[in-house]
Amino acid sequence: MTPFDYIRPATIAEAVAAAATPGAAYLAAGTNLLDLMKGGISRPTRVVDISRLPGLDRIEALPDGSVRIGALVRNADLAHDAAFARAFPSVAEALLSGASAQLRNAATVGGNLLQRTRCSYFHDAASACNKRSPGAGCDARGGENRLHAVLGWSDACIATHPSDFCVPLVAFDAVVEIEGSGGRREIALEALHRLPDAAPERDAVLDPGDLIVAVRLPAAARNFAAHARYLKLRERTSYAFAVVSAAAALDLDGGTIKSARLALGGVAAKPWRARAAESLLAGASPGLPAFRRAAETALAGATPSGDNGFKIELAQRMVARALSLAAAGTPARVPALPASPFSSTAGALHVA
Template identity: 50%
Template sequence: MNRFSYLRASDVGEVVSALKDAPAAKIIAGGTNLVDLMKYNVERPERLIDITHVEALQEIIEGENGSLRIGALVSNSALAYDARVTERFPLLSSALLAGATPQLRNAATVGGNINQRTRCYYFYDAGTPCNKREPGTGCPAKTGLNRIHAILGQSEACIATHPSDMCVAMAALEAVVHVTGPDGERDIPFADYHRLPGDTPQKDNTLLDGEVVTGITLPASSTQFSANYTYLKLRDRLSYAFALVSVAVALEKEGDTVKRARIALGGVAHKPWRRAEAEALFEGKAADSGLFARVADALIDGARGYEHNAFKIRMAREAIIRALEQASAGTPQSNIDKHIV
C-alpha cells in the first residue's frame, strides 16, 4: 500500500474542492472495496477524502407521491430494512439482502455500492496486464479464466462485469443519481450512470472530474411495482458470493395483463443490463410462459460466451423465465430460503 494524505471533509463543497486540488484523490466511506484495492496496489490514491462526517449525505428523505431520496452515506443495511423501502420498493430490499454479508452491509454505503469496481481476477492482480487497470496492456481474461465474465455488452478491450446486486434493482426501478461537482449539481438517469467498456474500460461510469455522488432518488412511479417483483440471484454457493447471473423483475399488472415491465440483469455485463425493446414485448399482454420465453430471448440476443462462461447464456435465459414466473405470480424469491423453487 502506498503512502497517502488524509482529509476528513465536513460538507460536500469541501469534498469537491479537495477533489479539484488532488486529482489522484479517492473518496472513502465504508471502504469495503477501496481498502482491498489499495492493499493489492490496484488503487494508489495520493489522498483519501473521508466523507463519513458529511451529515447531508446520511438521510433518507421523503419526496413527492412516495418517492425517496437516499443519501450517499446511507448504509446498505439501513436501506434494506427501512420500512419505506420494504413497503414501496421491496425489489431493492431483496437485492440488498442478497448481496454480501451482514457485516459488509453494515459498513457499505449506497454511494460506494454504485461505484464499486469489478471483481475480475486480472484486474485485482497487479502483476498481470489489464486494460481496466492499465489501458493498452490487454485483456487476458478473454483467453484465460473467464467463468465470472461478461456475455453481453463486452468489447475487445474488456469483458469484466459489474458486481453489484443493489445496482441491478436500481436499474429496474429507474432510479436517478444525484452528483455535485465543480460546475454544480446534476442528475443522471441510472441507465446512463454506468458505462459499457468500449475502448475505455478504465471508465466505469459517467462521473466527470471532481464530481461526487450525493444521493439516489427512487421515483414515485416505481412504487407501482411493489406487488409483482423478484430478485433472483444465481451463484456458486448460497452464502456470500457474487452473482453469475442475477435478474431483477418489476411488473405493474392489471389482472392478468402487464401494463409495465422493467427487467435488469446482473453478472452478465459491465453494467446492469436492460433492453427497452424486450420490456416493451410485455405491455398490454397477458403474462404466460410463451411471452416469458420471448422476452428472455430478446434480453440475451447477441450474447457471446468464452471458454469457461458460455454456460451463462443458457443460465441467463432460464433465470429470466423463472424470475418472470415469480414476479408475475407475486411470489418473489425468498431472502431466507435461497433455494430456487
C-alpha cells in the first residue's frame, strides 16, 4: 500500500468536503478498497473513513411502502432482516450468494454498488488496462476472456460488474441517494453504472466527493415477493463471482403474467436490465415457451468479446431457468446454497 492520510469526518458534509480533493477515496468496511490498495491498483493519497458516520446504518420502511437502506448497512444484516427478506426475497438471496460470511458481515450496501470489476487484467498491475490506466490498452481482449462481457462492451474494455446485489435491485427500479458538493440528488441505480465506451476508467456517473448515502426500493417491488428468484452460475459451489446470473420476478394474476422484472449479472459493465423481455412477458402465460422467448430477447444484442460466446447461450438458459423458478414460487426460506442452480434439498451433499 502506498502511504495515505487517514481522515475520519464526523458528518456527511465534512466527508464530502474531505473527499472532493483529487486522490481521495472513501473507506467503509474496506473489503474491496484494501484489496485494491494492497495490489497497487488503487493508490489513494487520502482515505476518508465514513464507517462511523451517524444515521447511515438503518433499514427504514417509509410510509409510501418503499424501503430505504442506509449506505452503511452491512450485507449480512440486510439479507437477514426478516421484514426486508420477506418483502424482497430475491434481493436477500442475491446478497447471500455473494462473497463469504466474513465479507458479508463487513461489506456495506454503498460499497457493494461501487466495487470494482474482478477482471484479472485490471487486478494485475503488469497488464495493460484502460480502466486502470486510460489509454494503456486492454490485455483482456487477446487474453483469458471467457468470463468477460457479452453486452455493452467496447473496444476499450470488456470487463463486467461483479455485484450480485445490484442485479435484483436494478430489476426493481432501485434509486440511489447521493450527497455531493452540490447537495443531495438521486438517480436510478440503472443509470449509476456506466458502459465503458471510450472512457472505461469511469465506472459510475459520480463526481469527486459524491457519497452514496442510501438505496431505496420502491413500493411496487413488493408486488413480486411471491415469485422472485436470483440465480447465479459459478465455477465453484460457493464464494465465487458469477459467470452469469439472473434476477427474475413475476407478478402473476391467475394464469397470466401481469408484470415481469428481469435483469442479468456477469454479462456487462453494469447490472443489465432486460426491459424488452419484460414487455414480452407482460400478458403472457407463464411457461417455458414464453420464458425462452424472453431469454432470446434479453440477449438479442449480445456478441462475444473473446472466447465467451458460450455465455450468450448460457445466459439465455439462466434467464429461462430463473423465470421458471420464479413462476414456481419463492421458497419459504433461502436455499442452503443461495441462488445456486445446483442447490439440492436440505441435508443432501452438494456434490451429489
